[in-house]
Amino acid sequence: MTDRPYVIDVMISAKAIAARIEELSEEIASEFEGTDKLVVVGLLRGSFVFIADLVRELDLPIEVDFLEASSYGDGMESSREVRILKDLRGAIEGRDVLVVEDIVDTGHTLSHVSKLLQSRNPARLKTIALLDKPSRREVDFRADHIGFEIPDEFVVGYGIDFAQRNRNLPHIGKVRFTDEA
Numbered sequence: 328m329t330d331r332p333y334v335i336d337v338m339i340s341a342k343a344i345a346a347r348i349e350e351l352s353e354e355i356a357s358e359f360e361g362t363d364k365l366v367v368v369g370l371l372r373g374s375f376v377f378i379a380d381l382v383r384e385l386d387l388p389i390e391v392d393f394l395e396a397s398s399y400g401d402g403m404e405s406s407r408e409v410r411i412l413k414d415l416r417g418a419i420e421g422r423d424v425l426v427v428e429d430i431v432d433t434g435h436t437l438s439h440v441s442k443l444l445q446s447r448n449p450a451r452l453k454t455i456a457l458l459d460k461p462s463r464r465e466v467d468f469r470a471d472h473i474g475f476e477i478p479d480e481f482v483v484g485y486g487i488d489f490a491q492r493n494r495n496l497p498h499i500g501k502v503r504f505t506d507e508a
C-alpha cells in the first residue's frame with residue numbers, strides 16, 4: 328500500500344488554516360475565560376503543528392502537556408485499537424483541560440482518549456480537532472470545536488502523515504494515487 332505512487336493535491340491552504348485558527352482561538356478564549364490555568368493537551372504525533380499554532384494565538388494562562396496515542400500504523404485503515412504510547416506528565420484532576428487533535432476520522436482515538444482523561448476527574452474537559460470527517464464515523468463522538476469538516480479523503484500535511492511521511496507540508500493535502508485508472 329505505502330509504496331504505491333501518489334501525488335498530493337492541496338485541500339486547505341496554509342493561509343486558510345491560519346485564518347481559521349484565529350477564529351478557533353477566540354472560541355476557546357471565551358469558553359475558558361477566567362480559567363485558573365488551562366492544560367492544553369496535544370495528541371502526538373499528528374497534532375504537533377496545530378497545537379503549536381493554536382497556543383500562540385491563545386490569550387489565556389496555559390500549560391502544555393502531551394499524550395501519544397496511535398491506532399493507524401503505516402496504513403490507511405484504523406486498527407480500532409487505540410494504544411497509549413506516552414501518558415501525560417502532569418495530573419489533571421480538578422483542572423480545566425483542552426485536548427487538541429489533528430483529525431477525527433472513525434472517532435476511535437479521540438473518543439477513547441476523552442474517556443480516559445475524563446476518568447481522571449478534570450474540572451472541565453473539552454476537545455478541539457482541526458479536521459473532522461463525519462462520513463467515516465464508527466463511534467458516536469463529536470469534538471466540541473472543529474476547524475474544518477472534510478469529505479472522505481485521506482489527508483496529509485500540517486502534522487498529519489501517510490506512513491510517517493508528509494507531516495511537514497504547510498497545508499492540508501489529499502492523497503491521490505497515480506497508478507489508478
Ligand SMILES: O=P(O)(O)OC[C@H]1O[C@H](OP(=O)(O)OP(=O)(O)O)[C@H](O)[C@@H]1O
Pocket residue numbers: 370371372373374396397398399400405428429430431432433434435436437487488
Ligand atoms: O478518528 P480515528 O479514526 O481514530 O483517526 C484519527 C487519529 O489517527 C491519526 O493518528 P495515528 O494513529 O495515525 O497516529 P499519529 O498521530 O502518530 O500519526 C490522527 O493523528 C488521529 O489521532
Ligand code: HPA
Pocket residue numbers: 399430432433480481482483487488489
Ligand atoms: O485522513 C487521514 N490521514 C492521515 N491519518 C489519518 N488518520 C485518520 N485519518 C487520517
